[in-house]
Amino acid sequence: MEISILYINFINITAFVFFFIWRYFQxxxxxxxxxSTLANEKDLDFILESFPDGYSSFEKTLSTTIDDLVLVAKEELNGLKVEHLEENDYTLAWIHEVKTPLTSMKLMIDSLDDRNAQKKLEVEWLRIHLLLDQQLHNTRLSTIEKDYMIEEVDIQKVLHMEIKEFQAWCIQKNIGFDLENLEVKVLSDPKWLAFIVRQVISNAVKYSHADSEIHIRTDRDDTGHIILMIRDSGTGISQADLPRIFEKAFTGTNGRQTTASTGMGLYLAKNVAEQIGIHVLASSNIGVGSTFSLRFPLKNEIVKILGR
Incomplete structure (x- = not known):
């Protein structure tokens, strides 16, 4: 009798184990x-196509519910994309509208007889122009992959053009430029490279002391990369702020002391640089000044950028 009970218990336990294993796999x-579907697919359309139907009634119900949620999310996402594109179009149209009176203002400033008033107005005009330029490139940043062309760029030519733009501001603060070893060419997009340089020089001029110099030169590192270095001897950046200077809207200690800082210049410069393969580094000390280094990609690295 005891053997029969043990045998029955053994059969029951064995059947339960097999049933448990079978249900586990099911x-x-x-x-x-x-x-697996959610891990391998990022696009909503592909997720919907490859979504498992389920086997039990519960799984089928769950699958249908998730399908409906994904469709709702897709509709909301498409709505946000349309809204974003419309906002970008409006912003671009607004910028181009503002450029017309800004150009007229520049012509009127140039025609002034009072040289002192002319110089002061030129500086204020330049600040407005730079802010407008930042907003324009911020709007275009999301579609930068459709708006760049890698070619051989003369660094010296780009720098001379950008320095000329800051002439009025530099004259006001009596800031000079020390240029060294700039007769080099790099592979980059001339328009976006000029924008990056413009943001770095703008910061250098803004935070430089009066009667000082901004040093600009190029060098090569051990791996053959060309590096453009822009160094000022201004207020400098604290070590606490340095890791965050490329964050969006971060103004730091220096920025809080002036209303002229928006915290967007270096953020945009860094993001644009990453898109075209330029690596931006910064080093600084309070009271000593700041150095920004732009490391340009090699030819084989450019191929990877173009293939993205």
Whole structure:
């Protein structure tokens, strides 16, 4: 009798173990397929196409519910994309509208007989122009992959053009430029490179002391990369602020002391640089000044950028 009971218990336990294993694989098959789909697919359309249907009634209900949620999310995302594009179009149209009176203002400033008033107005005009330029490139940043062309760029030519733009501001603060070893060419996009240089020089002029110099030169590192260095001897950046200077809207200690800082210049410069393969580094000390280094990609690295 005892043997029969033990035998029955053994049969029951064995059957339960097999049933448990079978149910485990049945229940986890759908979950694994679901996790695999979400892990491998990022596009909503592909997720909907490859979504598992499920095996049990519960899994089918869950699958249908998730499908509906994904469709709702897709509709909301498409709505946001349309809204974003419309906002970008409006911003670009507004910028181009503002440029017309700004150009007229520049012509009127140039025609003034009072040289002192002319110089002061030129500096204020330049600040407005730079802010407008920042907003324009911020709007275009999301579609930069459609708006760049890598070619051989003369660094010296780009720098001379950008320095000329800051002439009025530099004269006001009596700031000079020391240029060294700039007769080099790099592979980059001339328009976006000029924008990056403009943001760095703008910061250098803004935070430089009066009657000082901004030093600009190029060098090569051990791997053959060309490096453009822009160094000022201004107020400098604290070590606490230095890791965050490329964050959006971060103004830091120096920025809080002036209303002229928006915290967007270096953020945009860094983001644009990453898109075209330029690596931006910064080093600084309070009271000593700041150095910004732009490391340009090699030819084989450019191929990877173009293939993205």
């Amino acid at each position: 229940e986890t098959k759908y979950i694994k397929a679901l996790v």
